[in-house]
Amino acid sequence: xxxxxxxxxxxxxxxxxxxxxxxxxxxxxxxxxxxxxxxxxxxxxxxxxxxxxxxxxxxxxxxxxxxxxxxxxxxxxxxxxxxxxxxxxxxxxxxxxxxxxxxxxxxxxxxxxxxxxxxxxxxxxxxxxxxxxxxxxxxxxxxxxxxxxxxxxxxxxxxxxxxxxxxxxxxxxxxxxxxxxxxxxxxxxxxxxxxxxxxxxxxxxxxxxxxxxxxxxxxxxxxxxxxxxxxxxxxxxxxxxxxxxxxxxxxxxxxxxxxxxxxxxxxxxxxxxxxxxxxxxxxxxxxxxxxxxxxxxxxxxxxxxxxxxxxxxxxxxxxxxxxxxxxxxxxxxxxxxxxxxxxxxxxxxxxxxxx
Amino acid sequence: xxxxxxxxxxxxxxxxxxxxxxxxxxxxxxxxxxxxxxxxxxxxxxxxxxxxxxxxxxxxxxxxxxxxxxxxxxxxxxxxxxxxxxxxxxxxxxxxxxxxxxxxxxxxxxxxxxxxxxxxxxxxxxxxxxxxxxxxxxxxxxxxxxxxxxxxxxxxxxxxxxxxxxxxxxxxxxxxxxxxxxxxxxxxxxxxxxxxxxxxxxxxxxxxxxxxxxxxxxxxxxxxxxxxxxxxxxxxxxxxxxxxxxxxxxxxxxxxxxxxxxxxxxxxxxxxxxxxxxxxxxxxxxxxxxxxxxxxxxx
Numbered sequence: 001x002x003x004x005x006x007x008x009x010x011x012x013x014x015x016x017x018x019x020x021x022x023x024x025x026x027x028x029x030x031x032x033x034x035x036x037x038x039x040x041x042x043x044x045x046x047x048x049x050x051x052x053x054x055x056x057x058x059x060x061x062x063x064x065x066x067x068x069x070x071x072x073x074x075x076x077x078x079x080x081x082x083x084x085x086x087x088x089x090x091x092x093x094x095x096x097x098x099x100x101x102x103x104x105x106x107x108x109x110x111x112x113x114x115x116x117x118x119x120x121x122x123x124x125x126x127x128x129x130x131x132x133x134x135x136x137x138x139x140x141x142x143x144x145x146x147x148x149x150x151x152x153x154x155x156x157x158x159x160x161x162x163x164x165x166x167x168x169x170x171x172x173x174x175x176x177x178x179x180x181x182x183x184x185x186x187x188x189x190x191x192x193x194x195x196x197x198x199x200x201x202x203x204x205x206x207x208x209x210x211x212x213x214x215x216x217x218x219x220x221x222x223x224x225x226x227x228x229x230x231x232x233x234x235x236x237x238x239x240x241x242x243x244x245x246x247x248x249x250x251x252x253x254x255x256x257x258x259x260x261x262x263x264x265x266x267x268x269x270x271x272x273x274x275x276x277x278x279x280x281x282x283x284x285x286x287x288x289x290x291x292x293x294x295x296x297x298x299x300x301x302x303x304x305x306x307x308x309x310x311x312x313x314x315x316x317x318x319x320x321x322x323x324x325x326x327x328x329x330x331x332x333x334x335x336x337x338x339x340x341x342x343x344x345x346x347x348x349x350x351x352x353x354x355x
Numbered sequence: 356x357x358x359x360x361x362x363x364x365x366x367x368x369x370x371x372x373x374x375x376x377x378x379x380x381x382x383x384x385x386x387x388x389x390x391x392x393x394x395x396x397x398x399x400x401x402x403x404x405x406x407x408x409x410x411x412x413x414x415x416x417x418x419x420x421x422x423x424x425x426x427x428x429x430x431x432x433x434x435x436x437x438x439x440x441x442x443x444x445x446x447x448x449x450x451x452x453x454x455x456x457x458x459x460x461x462x463x464x465x466x467x468x469x470x471x472x473x474x475x476x477x478x479x480x481x482x483x484x485x486x487x488x489x490x491x492x493x494x495x496x497x498x499x500x501x502x503x504x505x506x507x508x509x510x511x512x513x514x515x516x517x518x519x520x521x522x523x524x525x526x527x528x529x530x531x532x533x534x535x536x537x538x539x540x541x542x543x544x545x546x547x548x549x550x551x552x553x554x555x556x557x558x559x560x561x562x563x564x565x566x567x568x569x570x571x572x573x574x575x576x577x578x579x580x581x582x583x584x585x586x587x588x589x590x591x592x593x594x595x596x597x598x599x600x601x602x603x604x605x606x607x608x609x610x611x612x613x614x615x616x617x618x619x620x621x622x623x624x625x626x627x628x629x630x631x632x633x634x635x636x637x638x639x640x641x642x643x644x645x646x647x648x649x650x651x652x653x654x
Binding site: 024028029076078128131132134135137138139141142143145146149150152153156157275278279281282285317318319321322323324325326327328329331332334335336337338339 | 391393433436437440441442443444446447448450451452453454455456457458459461462463465466467471472568571574575578617619620622623626627629630633634635642
């Protein structure tokens with residue numbers, strides 16, 4: 001029953017969102033079934049469709065985990081966007097500055113840079129909340145904009161090749177490139193940017209699970225999220241937990257940079273994130289703030305992102321913007337879960353919950 | 356420096372502050388009633404798109420502004436239903452609306468105007484010619500009206516009471532849900548006007564994501580202004596001024612080395628100030644007590 005409850009509401013939210021999207025597609029004069037067929041069809045074709053879908057899922061797994069860890073501590077991190085930019089720039093900076101080093105040294109350094117960069121940017125709102133009680137939602141929104149401005153400055157004035165019209169840094173050293181999975185999986189072409197960061201993302205899911213549910217630190221973090229005053233009474237420092245949770249959250253978001261910089265573009269590209277940080281909120285919520293759920297919902301959003309391209313190309317009126325419409329609607333329905341709970345309780349399918 | 360600090364700068368500041376003031380005052384009604392509104396950005400986008408589309412179709416900018424208000428109202432209604440009736444997390448709902456409103460106008464304009472996210476150009480004779488003086492007058496009027504409504508009318512007292520202590524307000528006979536609805540819907544209308552101003556006041560068409568974060572600057576100004584009307588208006592003017600200075604400075608003022616002054620640092624000012632104020636370094640900025648908490652009437 002409990003697993004059923006965990007699965008049923010996210011599922012209904014997704015179906016409801018597709019229903020709303022379908023009506024919109026009808027209104028503008030296209031066939032929803034055809035559009036959805038295109039949306040899902042391309043995402044499941046081997047090898048290109050699946051390769052790209054997994055590639056798009058990678059940053060969303062990281063940001064989904066980031067939001068999850070903060071959420072389990074009772075915090076809403078809507079700053080994953082800024083944290084992933086800082087992480088990406090930090091890793092690119094190391095890759096550029098120490099370009100000559102051997103890969104055995106350079107790649108770990110780049111990883112650490114992404115983790116530290118994101119972690120530091122996440123720690124700021126954590127410290128501000130723990131020390132001054134100022135709300136993390138506002139501070140993370142503000143820090144997103146500050147990160148974007150700061151990195152745009154560094155890119156434009158210090159790390160761009162002279163004369164390059166594109167806002168991107170010079171390339172990182174070859175030693176910092178991480179392998180694409182095409183080299184390991186037969187049949188997967190190497191032009192698909194799916195890389196080792198995807199494996200790293202899956203490992204992080206396992207690590208987050210072990211940390212949160214199998215260690216004392218994770219227990220303390222979750223206790224803070226469930227009931228801060230009880231946690232404080234039980235000898236847990238709530239302030240410390242807030243800082244720890246935001247730092248881990250930021251570090252996870254920062255690892256998006258590994259996928260983007262070390263595995264895909266091999267340089268920092270200004271404004272690369274396609275709302276990964278905000279989509280991470282949707283990923284975590286739809287995934288019921290559980291690592292396994294995060295993987296599943298990251299895949300769903302990745303399918304949408306991949307599928308938007310053929311929908312744009314092969315339907316008369318529908319553009320790829322349908323993806324954002326669907327994303328927004330899914331989050332809305334997940335957030336307003338009570339909307340579905342009412343009818344369910346009425347028909348005796350679920351006991352009315354206490355909340 | 357004299358090229359920068361001129362009458363033109365004042366007018367430019369007023370023009371750039373206008374959407375901020377409208378949206379921030381709107382956000383105030385919502386937040387003082389206890390509902391967080393980070394969806395201002397999405398509401399502005401809705402207003403901007405509706406205003407530009409309708410003005411293009413009808414040829415009358417006043418109808419366009421009304422359409423902008425209506426669009427903001429509809430989006431606010433979604434926020435209100437989710438947050439008040441279904442007790443959804445207000446920040447998450449706001450984020451959902453913001454994502455939805457990046458996609459929706461582009462989706463609709465792709466279908467109706469066969470464009471990649473923008474509406475057709477509106478001819479000049481179909482736009483309202485706004486003089487800075489007139490705008491300034493209207494802004495002061497709206498700010499004072501907001502102040503009066505919040506602090507000098509029974510309506511304002513009730514609105515503030517449901518944002519501070521909904522249980523007590525409920526016990527005193529104030530209908531909490533209804534007051535919150537009014538707060539959120541008012542914010543939608545004002546944010547819709549702010550959006551309309553951006554699309555058919557400052558510009559002559561809607562382009563994808565054209566508010567470019569102004570909804571969040573308005574939110575920052577609301578916090579910087581400590582959730583009070585006059586202070587919030589002044590905060591908006593300050594943030595508008597920073598934007599105006601950046602525009603005026605470009606290509607005019609140079610560093611001794613002959614390079615442009617990086618505008619990015621000026622862009623950061625509103626956000627940095629907000630963090631500093633929220634942390635309590637410059638006076639204290641205290642949000643309404645019951646903000647973000649859904650109200651469950653006792654049974």
